Amino acid sequence: MAVNIIDILKASVDKLEKNNIQTPLLDAEVILCHLLKKDKVFIFTHRDYVLTDEEEKMFWKCIHKRIEGVPVQYIIKRQEFMGLDFYVEEGVLIPRPDTEILVETVIEWAKNRNTETIRILDLGTGSGAISISLCKYIKNSFVYALDLSHKALSIAKKNAVENKADITFLQGDLFYPLKDLQEKLDIVVSNPPYIPKEDIKTLQIEVQKYEPILALDGGEDGLDYYRKIVDQASNFLKNEGLLALEVGHNQADEVVSLMKIKGCYENIKKIKDLAGIERVVIATLCESAKNDIIDC
Structure with missing residues (x-):
């Protein structure tokens, strides 16, 4: 029929609600727009559009995946971030709006950087x-993108091609692939894994079951990667270079403490997101760090 x-x-929203999906109408509309290759205006103005048998079949297949807890982004394999369109699938963390605060902070800082590249x-x-x-968004940038996951890098490369971004991709653990880098960096930026290990099992099923644990697990207290990054970044940053980190809920003060203990960072700042949560910590490498560099 x-x-x-x-x-x-109406039918899909009812089914999603009965299965405790938090945003049933939004999810159903996003999936339908994706399958029909139409925008929401079309959905609103063509309520009497009759789906083909194949469109109906594919729609319900997607709805059942959503009921199982698969995030909408993995179902449609897309996510918008900073006004750009990104391909995503299981095995790579879904970009969050919160992370835009990190990116915007770095872009703003770069505007005042008086350097050719x-x-x-x-x-x-x-x-x-x-x-x-x-x-x-930073026109005179040269960007290295580094990840331990081969799958993540393959997806990132695909996104770079789609968005016409010239990026140098490297695979490895933290700074290791750049151990022989001759020219220092102006900016080190990271949204590292920061969920305490025991907290992962309390996350929404969409996150704990489908998103990569490698991108979530920050160790016993969630700070494992911050300790390593704060400690090692001074080896790679130029004097007055920027270290910019996204942090989890209630982690900002602890990350600030790590920077202070290291002793080679200044201009340390905590930046709040739109919800008033301290989401980003930034600092610059001070000149005295030249004599205080510890090998990785």
């Missing part, structure tokens, strides 16, 4: 959302 947009949305390292690039956004 033929079904139109209004009827299939701004050399940037994105540690743990994942889908490439941070590195590609910085490449697109």
Whole structure:
């Protein structure tokens, strides 16, 4: 029996609600727009559009995946970030709006950098959302994007091609692939894994079951990667270069303490997101760090 947009949305929203999906109408509309290759205006203005049998079949297949807990982004394989479109699939962290605060902070800082080329390292690039956004919005940038995951890098490379971003991709653990780097960096930026190990099992099923643990697990207290990054970044940053880190809830003060203990950072700042949560910590390498560098 033929079904139109209004009827299939009503039926799918009812099914999603019964299965405790938090945003049933939004999810159903996003999936339907993706399958029909139309925008929301079309959905609103063509309520009597009759789906083909194949469109209906594919729509319900996607709805059942959503009921199982698969994130909408993995179902449609897309996510918007910083006004750009990114391909995502299981095995790579879904870019979050919160991370835009990190990117915007770096872009703003770069505006005042008086240098011909701004050399940037994105540690743990994942889908490439941070590195590609910085490449697109900082015109005189040269960007390294580094990740341990081969799959993440393959997805990031795909996104770089789609967004016409010239990025140098490297595979390895933290700074190791750049151990022989001759020219220092202006910026080191990272959204590292920061969820305490025991907290992962309390996360929404969409996150704990489908998103990569490698991109979530920050160790016993969630700070493992911050300790390493704060300690090692001074080996790679230019004098007055920027270290910019996204942090988890209630982690900002602890990351600030790590920077102070290291002793070679200044201008340390905590930056809040739109919800008033301290989401980003930044600092610059001070001149005295030249004599206080510890090998990785």
